[in-house]
Amino acid sequence: MRLNLKELCGKWQGAVSVGQKLFSALRERNERLAPTRHYTGKALEKALGVSPATISRLAKEHPEVFSSLGATRRYADPNQLNEIRRLLKKEESNSKTLVGSVSNYKGGVHKSTLTYNLGAYLAHKGYKVLLIDMDAQGTLSLLSGLMPDVDTSVEDSLTDLLDTRSDALIVEEDLEGELLNRIKSTHLDNMDIIPAAMSLSKLETFLSVEKFMCANGTLDYPATHVLFKLRYLISKIDGYDFVLLDGTPSVGTLNQNIFWASDFQIVPTPCIGTDLASTVQYLALLGEALDEELEVTPGLEYEMGPSQCHVPVKYNNKPNDNCEMYRQAITTMFAENCMHTPIVEHERVIQAASTARRSIFDFNRTNDALLNYALNPNQLKKAVENYEEVFEEVLHKVVYPLLPEKREYLIQAGFGEYLTGTEGVV
Template sequence: MNSIVSQIGDLAEAGERMIERLRRKAFLPDSRKGLNVRIGIADAAQLLGCSTNRIRMAEDDGRLPSPPTSETGRRLGYSIAELLHMRDVLGASPQRASLDAPAIIAVQNFKGGVGKSTVTTHLAHYFAVQGYRVLVVDCDSQATTTTLFGFNPHFNISREETLYPYLSIDPTQADLSYAVKRTPWPNVDLIPSNLELFDVEYELAAAGSDGQSVLAARFRKLKQGLAELARAYDIVLLDPPPALGTISLAVMQAANALLVPLAATTPDFCSTVQFLSMMDQVLQQLVGAGISLDYNFIRLICSKFDSNDPSHAMIRSIMEQTFGPALLAVPILDSAEISHASLRMMTIYELEKPIGTAKTHKRCRANLDEALGQVEQLVRQSWGRVPPAREEEVFDAAG
């Protein structure tokens, strides 16, 4: 038996070493993930909701610096940081008003393989490109989201840098500010995770007869800690474990919105129905125990959808009949571009150039913008607002 256990340990160590090798290869020369994507003036104008002429005028009169140029004089486009500055100068920031509550969205499904962490990371980067201030909280000890942000949970992250010191039976931190890390994105921060976060589950399970009160205290504490931290952000994205454990329940109670990704397969559909049924029972028990729950919206989003697969179309139709308007109208398409980007520990929004064909990349990006834009609309509706109007729309309406 010991030899089998030792073999599992050897396999785990070999896997961790390979992940570190892949990470170093992806993030050379200094093994730190960077953000080198640049946005052309036409795309920048679309994101800012203005004309390219307005941007050029601001550059001409000195309100905005011109983007760097290549040796041949070609404009290289704007960095994300420069785009954020442009939003401030041109009054195009989508940030919430001070009285608007930050959106705290749990991306949850108990079925593995639905792309939960991939959806979370792409959603974070989508919101970042749109100009929002984003905090991502990796609550899953598998730490896939942490990895996608360029950190190796085994080598780079200690238990003291996760939620553990705040949620443990004997906490050493009074608030969550200690855990916030900067990412390559100037407007996205991360609270990372690693395998040791699972110790919280063990500790609470071992709490004995006092376990129920300890559990309730942890629920209140996570909600309070995230609410305090969220004051500096517009969007908080929570990636909980794909299981009904203590941390998952605490996350569900701390969130004010729920997004459930599910793939267009029969097992995923059936599993998601079971997830919703289980959540209904558990949440009713939490409410009965005096633990408050209040969601601005609950939506399901179909992920990894293959429009060329008849079985996917059939299951998608069943989803629409079952969930009605709770299912977002635009699914996230299955794309080799997303898979290739994930292999490089990146999202589509971080790619400097297409990995596959330009057509495939453009189609993938357009789909993600449309699919994830549905979540942005829900957030803005919760703030009592709609997406900002573009200049052209205002002029057309005036005409």
């Protein structure tokens, strides 16, 4: 049955209302069933980098930072781990905040999943992480347990700051306070998020018009002020080792803001023919957009772009799927910028983690939470090991080379070749 526009919008609004109520009910259920990672035994020793004797001594001196399983078995959850690290003076921290982004024009390539799990992985290692959801679809916010425009308002996102004219933004009296008010907590003490709002979808028009007005002289400040607006906002946020941006599926001015704000950029690159073609097209369109900016924006040619890496995703080793052929093609296309280890499809685990509003690193391999989500320990073990391997490769080849304090460590670990030619690779 065909409907007029008013009737159609009414139908949509009714469906949205039902969906929001359903999401709230599911969230309450998931909070009750949500897993809490328990580090014990060798996993605890590895996470802290200490011996069993040191853990026993700490447990006697500071029993409040441990929990117990039975009479003698001790464990620590991720938040307790950070307390123990402080006691050991083994806190992880960077000499500067690094901004990373995960971007691809193609949907369904696990962009938000990759961002969320990377953030959680860094948080479990002890780093202080801020996630920023720049995609109006709000998947990263949903994974963090927040429904955009329901649990949060437009003022909780960066929308109204990014659609403020650049000259007005610079003289904002309490910009730091404005940003601080938008930061929301997650289940991990050292991972926070600035959520998305549906109004982010309207930003592209505003930013493009503002940039055009700068170019034709209507506004008396350079167009770089518009392209670097997100970078400026992030520079006003203190206290984080990593800021991770979930990119928007576009190549316009908002996406370019994300590009210029980033120290490193991860492009999830699918090992599927049509999806890979879309990713290559995304890079071609982004390259054309940046080339056009170079022609019309004075001074942009001297700016350093982010270190860029491609992570093969949606990989499986079934012979009929040609995934290995496409992975080799990705390696050939992007050479040293391509990570060797692909992310294998772990649909059951990823689906369970997203349902629980947790990362895959928040599950124990043997506990009731696995039964709640119909997982078995072997499925989880394979997924965690795969993501750990990928993230460690990204850290050692792309991220750590941006930190001067990691120089000697990388040389000793055999990654010295990545210390040169890393910055500014596009």
